[in-house]
Every structure is written in structure tokens, then in C-alpha cells.
Amino acid sequence: MTTLRPADLAREHGISTQAVRNYERDGFLPAAERAPSGYRIYTEAHAAALRAYLALIPAYGHATAGQIMNALHRGEIDEVLVAVDRGHGRLARDRDTLASVRSAVDHLTAETGDARSADAAARTIGELAHHLDVTPATLRNWEGAGILAPARDPATGYRVFRAADVRDAELAHLLRRGGYPLDHISTVVQQVRTAGGTGELARALDDWQRKLTAQGLAMFHAAAQVDHYLTLLDQAGPGSADRPRR
Structure with a gap:
């Protein structure tokens, strides 16, 4: 020996x-x-x-x-x-989450990339709710969960949703329809904000994909x-x- x-x-x-x-x-x-x-x-x-x-x-x-x-x-x-x-179960869930977020980002880029510059006016909570076909109470709930962070009109105190807020709300709406809980959606939206937009997030998702592949290997x-x-x-x-x- x-x-x-x-x-x-x-x-x-x-x-x-x-x-x-x-x-x-x-x-x-x-x-x-x-x-x-x-x-x-x-x-x-x-x-x-x-x-x-x-x-x-x-x-x-x-x-x-x-x-x-x-x-x-x-x-x-x-x-x-x-x-x-x-x-292995956690890795599989991470892969599913990555696929859902990537799909949501691709959807936002395809549908709203050009329209955002042409329709950059701020929205009220009612207008955004109508745009997404949800209730204002739903948007307030998302705000409470940290998903949305609208500014306030200094004169009226009403919520003001600008282009970045609309983007966050659309991403949240897509993920919510996919069955993801609010705390999970909040984390994803924070990543979008930190990255500075969906373009940077897409690059971050590529990095995430590489890390998941490395973990699997x-x-x-x-x-x-x-x-x-x-x-x-x-x-x-x-x-x-x-x-x-x-």
C-alpha cells in the first residue's frame, strides 16, 4: 500500500x-x-x-x-x-427560471423596443393598469413587493410610471403569468434595474447560462x-x- x-x-x-x-x-x-x-x-x-x-x-x-x-x-x-x-433539482429549477426570464426579455425587446421611444410619456396607475389589463390594486401590490418603484407627482402625490417603470411592470406581468411568486419576480426586476435595461440583462443571462453549464459539468x-x-x-x-x- x-x-x-x-x-x-x-x-x-x-x-x-x-x-x-x-x-x-x-x-x-x-x-x-x-x-x-x-x-x-x-x-x-x-x-x-x-x-x-x-x-x-x-x-x-x-x-x-x-x-x-x-x-x-x-x-x-x-x-x-x-x-x-x-x-440536480435546484439546477433544473434554475434552468427553467433562466429560460422564462430570457423569454420575457426577448418578448419585451421585440414588442416594446421601438414603441418605447415613440410612447415615452409617463402613465398614471390607471393608464398602466389598463395597458396591462390588470387592476390598480395589483400594481400597488407589486409596488409593495418591491417590483415597482414609481415616482410621485410633487403637486398631486399621485404615482407616475415612466418608461423604465413600464418595462418593469411588463416584465413582472409576463413572469406572473408564468406562475412565478412576487419575491422571485422582485429579484429579477432588481437585476434589470442594476443592469440598466434589458440589453445588459441579456448579457447577464448569457453569463448565468455559462455558470449553469459549468455547474452541470x-x-x-x-x-x-x-x-x-x-x-x-x-x-x-x-x-x-x-x-x-x-
Whole structure:
């Protein structure tokens, strides 16, 4: 059996030996045996566990990666699979959300891009409600949720919806019809405001798409690393304490 030092494991990933020891302490690596001198003795199984843990981080995040490794070392394979399933479920929901927001942005760009410059006059709450075929109470509800932030006429105190407000209301209307909750819509609209318009948001959505793709590929890589680690533990035989069972 090939033995490894903490420095050997650390060097492969460009991390410190203290980080390796911390990962063992936290249960992300199996407990190492000790030499008579007290130094830790690591094996290829420890190296594989470290590869698996570090591969899980970009796929599922630090917290879930740690939960998965601890569950593996308790032999709780079903708990591992539940965590993995939840991660895939979140990724699928993020993909659905991205598709809906992209569709909404494309819709706004196609239908209102040219008309906005020709119809830039401010609208009252009644006019905007009529434009969207909703009630004024609905718009006030959206305002309360942080989706809309209209100015007020200094003379009358009435709400004034300018071009950006109309854009936000149209985007909210599209997402609301798609079944999204108000708090989710508020987050999307805030992103539009921060980006400065739908053009910048479209570029942000492309970046989001790249991140989701990278996460999906990271899940593939993590699955391969975890499977390799389990194979090594299976080969260790029944005498391996607290080893995961498949």
C-alpha cells in the first residue's frame, strides 16, 4: 500500500497541509492512521476522498459537499443520493427560471423596443393598469413587493410610471403569468434595474447560462470522483472501518 504525506495531498490541489488536516478533522476525509512518530499516514483512498470533496464543491457548494462526504463516511448512501437529487433539482429549477426570464426579455425587446421611444410619456396607475389589463390594486401590490418603484407627482402625490417603470411592470406581468411568486419576480426586476435595461440583462443571462453549464459539468466530474472513491473503499474489504457500502 502506497503511503502519502499531508504535503503530497496538499501539493496536488495547491492547498495548505493545514487545510488537509482540517478536512480530515471535519470528516471530509477518513481518519488517518498514525505512525509511531505521530505523523499522519495517508493512502490513495485519502487522496481520492480529497479529490471527491474538492470536485463536489463547484457542483453543489461547500455545505452540501461536506454533508455528502460525512454521509459517505457514515455509510449513509441514501442520504448522499438525496443531497445529490436536491442539487440536480435546484439546477433544473434554475434552468427553467433562466429560460422564462430570457423569454420575457426577448418578448419585451421585440414588442416594446421601438414603441418605447415613440410612447415615452409617463402613465398614471390607471393608464398602466389598463395597458396591462390588470387592476390598480395589483400594481400597488407589486409596488409593495418591491417590483415597482414609481415616482410621485410633487403637486398631486399621485404615482407616475415612466418608461423604465413600464418595462418593469411588463416584465413582472409576463413572469406572473408564468406562475412565478412576487419575491422571485422582485429579484429579477432588481437585476434589470442594476443592469440598466434589458440589453445588459441579456448579457447577464448569457453569463448565468455559462455558470449553469459549468455547474452541470462539475456534477458529472464530481460523480466520477465519488464513484472512484467508493470503488477504492469497496476494494479495501470488510475490515475497513466505517466505510460506505454500495
